[in-house]
Amino acid sequence: MSKGLIIILIIMVVFSLASISLFLRKSLKEVRSRSRLNITRRLRNAPPPPDLVRVDSPAVDLANKLKQSIPASFKDALRQRMMSEHPGISEREYEWRWLELQRFFILCAVLDRVPMFSKAVDELWHEMLMYTQEYQRFSERFLGRMLHHSPNAAEAVPIPGERAWFDLVYVELFGWTPQSALLWGPFFRNPVPRHEMEPYQYKSGSLPADRRFNAWTYEHSSEAHKAIDAVLTGLQERIDTSIRRPVNQHKVNYHHPEILLASAVFFSWNDPDDFTRHMVPDAEMIKKDGAAVYSGTACTSGNDDRHDHDSNTSGCDGGSSCSGGSSCSSCGGGCSS
Secondary structure, eight states, X not given: OOHHHHHHHHHHHHHHHHHHHHHHHHHHHHHHHHHHHHHHHHHHTOOOOXXXXXXXXXXXXXXXXXXXXXXXXHHHHHHHHHHHHOTTSOHHHHHHHHHHHHHHHHHHHHBSOOXXXXXXXXXXXXXXXXSHHHXXXXXXXXXSSOOOOEEOOOOOOBOHHHHHHHHHHHHHHHOOOHHHHHHHOOSSOSOOOHHHHGGGXXXXXXXXXXXXXXXXXXXXXXXXXXXXXXXHHHHHHHHHHHHHOOSOOSOOOTTOXXXXXXHHHHHHHHXXXXXXXXXXXXXXXXXXXXXXXXXXXXOOOSOSOOOOSSTTSOOOOSSSSXXXXXXXXXXXXXXXX
């Protein structure tokens, strides 16, 4: 084969790959655009958001601390800026985005790393960061150190295990609503890996060495310490039940947090291969469930030596860097302390 023909073939291959890449990028952009319009349409007439945490949530004290860390003047300025920069969103959609951003910050105080799975919530975080001094004061009041947002324009990298932990702790603290699923994407589509749950099978006086939970806040924030201990206790009890009773006693119920959590742990432990089939809600609930699956940012508030949780994604860890990603999406940044 002549050199000229080889060069032509190489050029054709490169051109084909470039065309495919361009097509995929365009298709992904169109999907995200449709998803955004769907969120805006469905949240416009949504019910008012619930309280920041459930009444019996282990994060009640942490939620109160968060509220006290954000002055009313900062909240008002942020709302005005967001509505001005994004005129297409309704007041009700803003309220839901704001609720979920606050919940994200609470998760960052509990977990060592928290990928951002919502483009809509991430947009609000970006606007919040524009108020540099106010944001820094909020971070220090809430967690005692800065929560940095680290940009990352990487392509989609699946991290189903991270999403599984996100779902588990989120529902423990906040419960589940169709509107939350609309913003974060469908919950409980991936099992928590059994080997990652095994360190939590027995009670311990300290955090397991896997750095799943936020060691910095566990040591420096009594509110976070209390929330983390409660999450660990609940997880240990559900694992114990899953071992002692190898048959699930309840039908999955997305509106009953305890049953939902027990089912998620049970099927993660006993039947991970069929986890999704067990956990997908019935057809009527699927109509209400969200479809936005995005990962772009996260927060951290702990040590200073983690910068590489998941390559090509973003997230937050208990250190001072953010890494992470999505169950199946691209991302836009992360936070660190």
